[in-house]
Amino acid sequence: MTLKTASLPELRQQSSDRIVDLSAQLEGASLPYRGKFRIAAERLEQYLEKRVLLENASAKTAQIESYGSTLWQERFTRLAQIEVPKGCSLTAAQLRDAVWRAIPPGKFKRFQEIFSDPHNYVVPQFTINRRGEILFIGNPDFSKMSVAGCLVSIDRIPDELCEKVRLVEFTKEERRDPVKRFYRKNDIVVINRLKRLWDCCEAVSKRDFRVFIIQKPESEATNRYKDTGPFPVGFHGTILFTREDLSDRVTKKNPLLGPKYSNPRRIAHFVTAYDAYRRTLHVDLGYDGEQAELSALRVGIEGSRKRIDSEWKSGAPKYQVESVRSQVKESLSTATEALSNGVNRHKARAVELLAKMVDSRDSTGRLNPRATSVVMERAERHLGSRLGEVRAKKSHNDTDESLLNEIINAEEAVLERFRLNLLQKADAVMLPKRESRLRQIVAAVRTKPAAEIMTELVPERAGLEDITARPFSTFAGLLRVGCLELEGALQRRQFKDAERAAVKLHIVTKLFSANVNIERMKDCLVDPEFVPVDYMKREILGLRQVLRQQILAGVHVEEYEARFKALARQVDTLDSMLDKRPGLRASTSDRTEYFRQVKKSLDLIVPERLAWDLVPERWRKASGQEPTQKTPA
Numbered sequence: 001m002t003l004k005t006a007s008l009p010e011l012r013q014q015s016s017d018r019i020v021d022l023s024a025q026l027e028g029a030s031l032p033y034r035g036k037f038r039i040a041a042e043r044l045e046q047y048l049e050k051r052v053l054l055e056n057a058s059a060k061t062a063q064i065e066s067y068g069s070t071l072w073q074e075r076f077t078r079l080a081q082i083e084v085p086k087g088c089s090l091t092a093a094q095l096r097d098a099v100w101r102a103i104p105p106g107k108f109k110r111f112q113e114i115f116s117d118p119h120n121y122v123v124p125q126f127t128i129n130r131r132g133e134i135l136f137i138g139n140p141d142f143s144k145m146s147v148a149g150c151l152v153s154i155d156r157i158p159d160e161l162c163e164k165v166r167l168v169e170f171t172k173e174e175r176r177d178p179v180k181r182f183y184r185k186n187d188i189v190v191i192n193r194l195k196r197l198w199d200c201c202e203a204v205s206k207r208d209f210r211v212f213i214i215q216k217p218e219s220e221a222t223n224r225y226k227d228t229g230p231f232p233v234g235f236h237g238t239i240l241f242t243r244e245d246l247s248d249r250v251t252k253k254n255p256l257l258g259p260k261y262s263n264p265r266r267i268a269h270f271v272t273a274y275d276a277y278r279r280t281l282h283v284d285l286g287y288d289g290e291q292a293e294l295s296a297l298r299v300g301i302e303g304s305r306k307r308i309d310s311e312w313k314s315g316a317p318k319y320q321v322e323s324v325r326s327q328v329k330e331s332l333s334t335a336t337e338a339l340s341n342g343v344n345r346h347k348a349r350a351v352e353l354l355a356k357m358v359d360s361r362d363s364t365g366r367l368n369p370r371a372t373s374v375v376m377e378r379a380e381r382h383l384g385s386r387l388g389e390v391r392a393k394k395s396h397n398d399t400d401e402s403l404l405n406e407i408i409n410a411e412e413a414v415l416e417r418f419r420l421n422l423l424q425k426a427d428a429v430m431l432p433k434r435e436s437r438l439r440q441i442v443a444a445v446r447t448k449p450a451a452e453i454m455t456e457l458v459p460e461r462a463g464l465e466d467i468t469a470r471p472f473s474t475f476a477g478l479l480r481v482g483c484l485e486l487e488g489a490l491q492r493r494q495f496k497d498a499e500r501a502a503v504k505l506h507i508v509t510k511l512f513s514a515n516v517n518i519e520r521m522k523d524c525l526v527d528p529e530f531v532p533v534d535y536m537k538r539e540i541l542g543l544r545q546v547l548r549q550q551i552l553a554g555v556h557v558e559e560y561e562a563r564f565k566a567l568a569r570q571v572d573t574l575d576s577m578l579d580k581r582p583g584l585r586a587s588t589s590d591r592t593e594y595f596r597q598v599k600k601s602l603d604l605i606v607p608e609r610l611a612w613d614l615v616p617e618r619w620r621k622a623s624g625q626e627p628t629q630k631t632p633a
Contacts, residue, residue, distance in 0.1 A: 102134035237470035280401035346386035419509035450490035477623030515607035
């Protein structure tokens with residue numbers, strides 16, 4: 001069940017609704033009792049509202065005390081509390097806006113745009129020089145600045161995010177009640193866990209700070225948040241994805257802060273870079289569909305309006321007027337039906353206008369085509385405004401898609417080069433032809449240091465350190481440990497152990513390559529109306545070829561063979577499912593069921609988890625990784 005995060009106004013409304021429900025239950029009671037109950041209910045409602053506000057206010061106090069009240073006062077000030085110093089020509093709102101804009105884009109600023117109410121934005125202490133420049137005391141490095149001093153607004157913490165990154169584990173009762181979840185999030189430990197998580201993030205792009213990868217906490221973060229418990233296992237390498245909420249633009253001037261503070265932002269968590277990337281594909285598909293629908297509706301309304309202006313005139317033949325009226329009614333009916341479920345304000349306003357003017361009449365009751373035309377034009381403008389919003393959102397989404405695609409391509413490339421180099425050179429380096437295998441290995445080790453042999457085998461080894469995003473970080477962590485085991489075996493001249501370590505490395509890289517094939521096929525299933533079977537069949541062919549590849553002929557790791565046979569059977573099942581694609585005349589329900597079955601078969605193949613399960617326990621512990629994907633049942 002997806003949890004809906006309640007805002008403060010919603011919490012207050014919920015309290016009021018409960019009072020109304022109780023009042024309704026007592027309607028049949030005697031009048032004196034109902035009067036007393038009404039007074040008690042009003043007092044209870046006031047109490048509940050104050051409690052919510054006090055809880056939120058106390059959270060700010062607790063955060064300052066957790067940081068250290070004296071130290072916080074020395075370092076920070078609330079943006080809303082900044083007053084104009086003597087000699088400054090700016091108004092209070094202008095000064096606050098100037099201070100906020102003086103903070104460069106980065107983690108410190110983005111955190112507050114997501115999790116803080118604008119009235120609780122904080123900034124470092126500052127001075128203003130003679131030229132009116134804002135100078136922050138101590139010249140803080142905002143690129144490395146902790147968010148420990150920021151003031152989180154409880155209702156800005158998404159309940160779903162709390163569960164996904166284990167900030168808090170809600171009870172069954174709390175999952176049913178947003179008010180209880182609100183109070184649970186009010187715990188300073190939960191708030192500090194959120195701040196610790198953010199301090200451990202690294203932005204993928206230093207220009208827009210929209211996509212972040214969660215890293216392992218460094219000692220500084222561990223010490224700063226030492227009372228928050230251990231960092232959740234398995235979450236470094238996962239993705240935090242922020243988005244500007246363009247549908248909620250601040251259109252009214254804020255008397256306290258001014259109109260220029262950033263739009264509110266939303267945040268989502270994804271287990272892998274592939275998951276985040278596919279989210280952009282889904283969003284793009286939705287925007288494409290909305291653009292097509294709105295454009296068609298707009299054209300239909302415009303065509304009807306133009307016919308009104310040109311053909312519905314005094315003295316026009318009755319059949320002509322009736323034809324125009326029929327087209328108008330049809331276009332308005334189509335538009336109203338299509339837009340009626342929309343929550344966007346422009347769509348809602350367009351529906352409101354269209355619903356009132358199917359047959360606009362003047363004060364005498366006569367049809368008024370001119371009034372109809374004017375209202376239709378206003379509805380057109382609202383649809384145009386929504387199209388403009390969609391274009392802006394689509395542009396942001398395209399940027400996110402490109403950025404995530406760059407991450408995926410870059411980290412795939414490092415691991416693929418590692419795989420191919422190991423595959424191509426293992427036999428030549430470790431098992432040279434024409435001489436005894438053991439004798440040649442001994443000669444190689446005697447004449448070359450183990451490090452030199454490792455450089456020949458895995459020149460991409462150093463690049464593994466730069467891989468940070470899941471699932472690539474899981475494979476990279478296992479490969480780093482495997483390289484150390486291989487190098488140690490070569491240094492000790494334990495050649496059988498070296499061979500087995502090389503084979504294990506190869507198995508991990510094979511499963512990485514298989515994972516790439518699986519993820520590409522998942523990308524194909526973004527649109528449930530269309531399954532590109534031919535493309536997926538080519539990916540399966542490539543997957544089979546990778547799984548058949550071997551190094552160090554004659555060296556077998558028996559405990560792996562059964563698992564690879566099981567994996568091959570899963571691939572066979574998927575391949576067979578693709579052969580059952582519905583024909584051109586298949587019904588929508590048949591296509592939907594086919595899509596579901598293909599997706600189910602694909603979801604059962606989890607190479608990342610298989611790689612994790614296959615390597616020795618000592619590799620897993622030393623890698624510092626733990627995949628969040630579980631083995632499917």
